[in-house]
Amino acid sequence: MDIDRRAFIGGATLSASFLAACQKSTNAPENAPPSNTPLVPDDQVTGPLRDYIEQHRTAWGLPGMTVALVTRDGYEAVITSGFADIEQNIPVGREHLFQVGSISKMFTALAAWSLIDEGRLSPDVKVLDALNGLKIRDGEDIHLRHLLDHTSGLPGDSALFPEDGLWTGFKPGSDWSYSNCGYRLAGKIIAHADGRLFPDVVKARVLDKIGMVESVAAMHVADRPRYAQGYEPALTDRLNPIPVRMTPAPWVDSDSAAGNIASTPDDMIKFLRFMIHVADGKGGGVFSDEAAKRFLADPVQGWGPGSQYGNGVARVEIDGREYLHHTGGMISFSSSLDIDPEAGVAAFASTNVHYSLNYRPKDVTVHACELMRAMQEGAAAPAPKPPREPLDTPEQYAGRFIAKDGDQFDVVVSGGDVRLRKNGRDSALYCATDRLFATDDPDHAITGIVIESVDGKAERAWCGDVEYLIDPSTGYKPPPPESLSVLAGRYDNDDRWAGPIYVHVRDGKVLLGNIVELFPGDGGIWRTADASSPEQIRFDGVINGVPQRMLFSGIPYIRRFS
Secondary structure (H helix, E strand, O other): OOOOHHHHOOOOOOOHHHHHHHOOOOOOOOOOOOOOOOOOOOOOOHHHHHHHHHHHHHHHOOOEEEEEEEEOOOOEEEEEEEEEEOOOOEEOOOOOEEEOHHHHHHHHHHHHHHHHHOOOOOOOOEHHHHOOOOOEEOOOOOEHHHHHHOOOOOOOOOOOOOOOOEEOOOOOOOOOOOOHHHHHHHHHHHHHHHOOOHHHHHHHHHHHHHOOOOOEOOEOHHHHHHEOOOEEEOOOOOOOOOOOOEEEOOOOOEOOOOOOOEEOHHHHHHHHHHHHHHHOOOOOOOOOHHHHHHHOOOOEEOOOOOOEEEOOEEEEEEOOEEEEEEEEEOOOOEEEEEEEOOOOEEEEEEEOEOHHHOOOOHHHHHHHHHHHHHHHHOOOOOOOOOOOOOOOOHHHHOEEEEEOOOOEEEEEEEOOEEEEEEOOEEEEEEEEEOOEEEEOOOOOOOOOEEEEEEOOEEEEEEEOOEEEEOOHHHOOOOOOOHHHHOOOEEEEOOOOOOOOEEEEEEOOEEEEOOOEEEEEOHHHEEEOOOOOOOOOEEEEEEEOOEEEEEEEOOEEEEEOOO
C-alpha cells in the first residue's frame, strides 16, 4: 500500500451557489455564441458525451472541462464545457491551457527515450553516477529505468534534499511505489544528458516534434492569461462534503518533470494520435520505430491490482478492454487520458479544479472511448457509469451514537442519502473513503466521522479521538497512553501543494487523517502496515513533552492550533 501526503490534505467539492454560477448564461454578444458552443453539430460521439460531461459537472460542481477525442482512422473532435473563469464570465475555449498534471510523465519518458535512441543516455545509467552530489541511502543500484517505472523505492513527494538525504523503502526493481520525487530526478538526468534546461528539452524533443505548438513545458506566471482559472476549496482545513464553497486557486510556477505540461485540446489531439502510433510501433519524429517498440515493451506490475506501468504509461483493464492510461492532479487542474490501442481510439479530459476534490475525469475519457468504438462498429454504446457511485448499503451506518459525556447524534438514511442530525441541525454526510464521512456540521466538520459497522449494523463512531457508541453498555475504549496522545494534533505546511495533516490517537492507535494507521519503527520512524512503503513519518522538536514538528517523508509540518 502506498500513502501519499496529498491524501490527508482536506478534500474539497463545490457549493450550490458555485454550481449555479457554472450553469449561468455567458452574456456573450448576440450572434457570437460562447466559445464552448460546438462549431459543428454534435455527432453520435460528441452529443452523448457532452450530455455525460454536463452530468459530471452537475454531480461534482465542476466549473469547466476540456476534452480531446481522436481515432486511428482520422476522426477527431473537441468538446469544451462550462467556464474558464467564473468571476469574469469567460467560457472554456479551445485556446485555453489546462495543466495535464502527472500525464506529463509520459512526456518526460518520451524525452528520455529520445536521448536513449540517440545513444546519449541509457535506461541503465545509475542515478548516483548521473547526478553527482545526490545522496540516497541504499540507492547505489537505482537506475533511470527504475525512476521511469516507479520501482526505485524512493518516497512519493519528498524534497530532493531532505535532512540526512533521500532513502529507499525497498530494493530497486523489487516492488512498485508511485514517486514524483523519482520523476523529478529523472528530469535532472535528462537535462544533464541533453545540456539544456529540462523544459527546453521536452519542448524541443517532444512538443515541437509532435507539432504541439500551443503547449508549454513549464508553468510560468507570464503565461497565466492563457490558462483557465483553477478553483480550490475556500476552507482548506477539512475534508469537505459535496457541495462546498470554492475560491480561485493561486498561481504556482513549476518546471517539475513529474508534472510540467499544459496544453490545449487541439494539441492533445496531436499527442493522442502520436501515442496511438507509438502503440503501433511507430516513433514519428520523436524517436525511431525500434525505440517506439521498446518504449511500451516491458511494463512492470504496478498502478493497481492487475495493472502494469512503464515509462510514464499505466496499462489498465476496464470492462475487458486494455487501455494505456494516466491521470493527473494539480493545484488548479485534474485530468485523465485513456487510449485503447486495439481499437485505435483515445480521449483526454481536464477540469479546472484542485486535486483535493479527489475527482479525475477518467469515467469521461473511458466513456468517450466506448462511444468512438461504437461509432466504428456501428453498434450501440454501453451506458456510462453514474458520475458519482451511490453509497453501498447506507443502512449499515445508521443509528444513534452516544459519547461517554452524553453528547450524541443520529445518522439516518433519507432517500438513499446518509444524513447527520444533531441538536436540531440536519447535515449531509459524504463518504470520502471507506467508513470516513465528511460533514459540515459545526461540531464535526474538522474531524469528520468514522463509522464502524459489524455484520451490516453500525456499532461505533469516532470523531477524532472521541468515541460514540450505539450501545454504551458495551463499554468505551480506554484512553491512549500519554506517550501516544502527545502525537495527536494538526500539523501545517503552508506550501500550496501541502496543507494541514491531522494526527488522531484512539484505541491505542496513531492514525493519519483518520484513515491510515501508523506503526513505530526503528530510530523514531513511523510507517504504515506495509513494510515496503518508502514513506516515513517522524515527530520531533519536542517542547514540554509534546512534538512541535512532523516530518512526512522529509517535508516539515509544524504543529498549529493543537
